[in-house]
Amino acid sequence: MQKKSGKETRILFVTSNPHKFSEAERILNEYGISIARFPTRYPEVRADECGAVASAAASELYRKLKQPLILEDAGLFIKALNGFPGAYSAWAQGKIGNRGVLNLMKGTAGRHAEFKSVYAFAKDGRIELFEGVCKGKIAHAEAGKYGFGYDPIFVPDEGTGKTFAQDPETKERVSHRRKALVKLAKYLKKLKGDW
Amino acid sequence: MQKKSGKETRILFVTSNPHKFSEAERILNEYGISIARFPTRYPEVRADECGAVASAAASELYRKLKQPLILEDAGLFIKALNGFPGAYSAWAQGKIGNRGVLNLMKGTAGRHAEFKSVYAFAKDGRIELFEGVCKGKIAHAEAGKYGFGYDPIFVPDEGTGKTFAQDPETKERVSHRRKALVKLAKYLKKLKGDW
Numbered sequence: 168m169q170k171k172s173g174k175e176t177r178i179l180f181v182t183s184n185p186h187k188f189s190e191a192e193r194i195l196n197e198y199g200i201s202i203a204r205f206p207t208r209y210p211e212v213r214a215d216e217c218g219a220v221a222s223a224a225a226s227e228l229y230r231k232l233k234q235p236l237i238l239e240d241a242g243l244f245i246k247a248l249n250g251f252p253g254a255y256s257a258w259a260q261g262k263i264g265n266r267g268v269l270n271l272m273k274g275t276a277g278r279h280a281e282f283k284s285v286y287a288f289a290k291d292g293r294i295e296l297f298e299g300v301c302k303g304k305i306a307h308a309e310a311g312k313y314g315f316g317y318d319p320i321f322v323p324d325e326g327t328g329k330t331f332a333q334d335p336e337t338k339e340r341v342s343h344r345r346k347a348l349v350k351l352a353k354y355l356k357k358l359k360g361d362w
Numbered sequence: 363m364q365k366k367s368g369k370e371t372r373i374l375f376v377t378s379n380p381h382k383f384s385e386a387e388r389i390l391n392e393y394g395i396s397i398a399r400f401p402t403r404y405p406e407v408r409a410d411e412c413g414a415v416a417s418a419a420a421s422e423l424y425r426k427l428k429q430p431l432i433l434e435d436a437g438l439f440i441k442a443l444n445g446f447p448g449a450y451s452a453w454a455q456g457k458i459g460n461r462g463v464l465n466l467m468k469g470t471a472g473r474h475a476e477f478k479s480v481y482a483f484a485k486d487g488r489i490e491l492f493e494g495v496c497k498g499k500i501a502h503a504e505a506g507k508y509g510f511g512y513d514p515i516f517v518p519d520e521g522t523g524k525t526f527a528q529d530p531e532t533k534e535r536v537s538h539r540r541k542a543l544v545k546l547a548k549y550l551k552k553l554k555g556d557w
Contacts, residue, residue, distance in 0.1 A: 258410070262448070
């Protein structure tokens, strides 16, 4: 389906998460870009922004692998909690879970939140970042069985009032990760395999 | 008071926190060790253990500074919250504060917690770690005006039932940081200035 020059290098997607890889592969394929999975964990910096985490990791991995690569960092930023759990979302999910987040929301003003995803692309030691944002609200209780992490408590503004975990079709369409991936895909398409 | 050889190198304490420096200076001086403050921020890794954070930062800084140095990482580990806020304590304090932690404790079983402090000492590219632990409980409400961070909600087991913020004398005596510093001081004393 996609046209390739003989000397095109496959971009590595560095991730230990096979679901993240499948999603990226599917979306990038729609733009004629194919990627290879490089399944590893890597050190991450303590930083309040997903962009800073992704950028630092991509630089470090590029230094080691010397190949064009992408990786992603994401988080849920809750306005009434000053952006908590933010860039530490995966960690906080493991510690306090959705129940903990719902407890923290008690008595706070407003339930606005946003999911952010940042993809970093490293090539020749340079890093490009692509951010996707999905705005929404924190539900008053967990609902739904699809997805993972904070999906049962996140209701996207662009949806039907259901959580990501209740409505995976909406998630697929409006997610932060898809938005970031589409930006990345358009950028890569313009490079025409020159990486 | 302390005997020094002419060529002894002053150990750098890398910290952006002047209070941390004063405390360390006072305790290390009791053991005849003098330090110099190197006031800078440095990148920290995302890790669940203060030892991992301190060790990675000390390695990296030693590579740059090529001088014997110490630095510290600390956290509050709450048992009923699976160790939250742990190695991200300073960050979580800024986001959700003590009120947030008290909310998270509602309905949990038990209020056991411990403060941990890890000092890292880097010399010739080798890292030694010194850990201090102070066990206690999370109070049901904030109390006291001394100290900072989680002090108003932490009641040490070795104390009089008051929070660190109510009873700074007890804190001075039993704190995680003092325990770690005393271990470090004893180790450094044995080196007799050979660093």
